Amino acid sequence: MKTAAKTVDTQAPVVETEIKPLYLEALTLVERLHRRLLDVIKDEFERRGRDDVNSVQALLLYNIGDKELTASELRTRGYYLGSNVSYNVKKLVEMGYLHHARSRIDRRSVRISLTDKGRQVHEIVNRLYEKHIRTVEPIGGISMDDFKRLNQALVRLERYWTDQIRYRL
Numbered sequence: 001m002k003t004a005a006k007t008v009d010t011q012a013p014v015v016e017t018e019i020k021p022l023y024l025e026a027l028t029l030v031e032r033l034h035r036r037l038l039d040v041i042k043d044e045f046e047r048r049g050r051d052d053v054n055s056v057q058a059l060l061l062y063n064i065g066d067k068e069l070t071a072s073e074l075r076t077r078g079y080y081l082g083s084n085v086s087y088n089v090k091k092l093v094e095m096g097y098l099h100h101a102r103s104r105i106d107r108r109s110v111r112i113s114l115t116d117k118g119r120q121v122h123e124i125v126n127r128l129y130e131k132h133i134r135t136v137e138p139i140g141g142i143s144m145d146d147f148k149r150l151n152q153a154l155v156r157l158e159r160y161w162t163d164q165i166r167y168r169l
Helices: 002-047 055-064 071-077 085-094 116-135 144-166
Strands: 098-102 110-114
Touching (some): 002 055, 002 116, 055 071, 055 110, 071 085, 085 098
16 A cells, blocks of 8 residues: 555656646636637627627526526526626516516525517527537537537536535545
């Protein structure tokens, strides 16, 4: 057992120096990609002459879709970097994009769903994604296999981070 521990310890500095720049680059790319997605959504709305919702709000409406959710369910299903989900939900209700109603089962809980106006925003984002799906391989050079490997690595990284929190590693 001691021998195995020594082997790991003697190899650790080499592995750390090799993986550290790759790990840090991945972290930067994940954050930057999320911001770029918001920029792409914002650009699509600007092209259509729409400034009634921002990109975070449009993404929230897209992720709600046909479902009826609570704000906390929405927060856990989508990852809204640097945004206040409760604030955006409140604004979307005020602007007529979301219905909100107290849950029949738990009166403390508020359920939200899209109005017709919210469905229009959902559809704009959906059409944008469909365009990307048609063009990402021929224009972006990213194949289905690339996405499979990328998604697998991202799921593993998410599981690793979840374990860090859950098991206090």
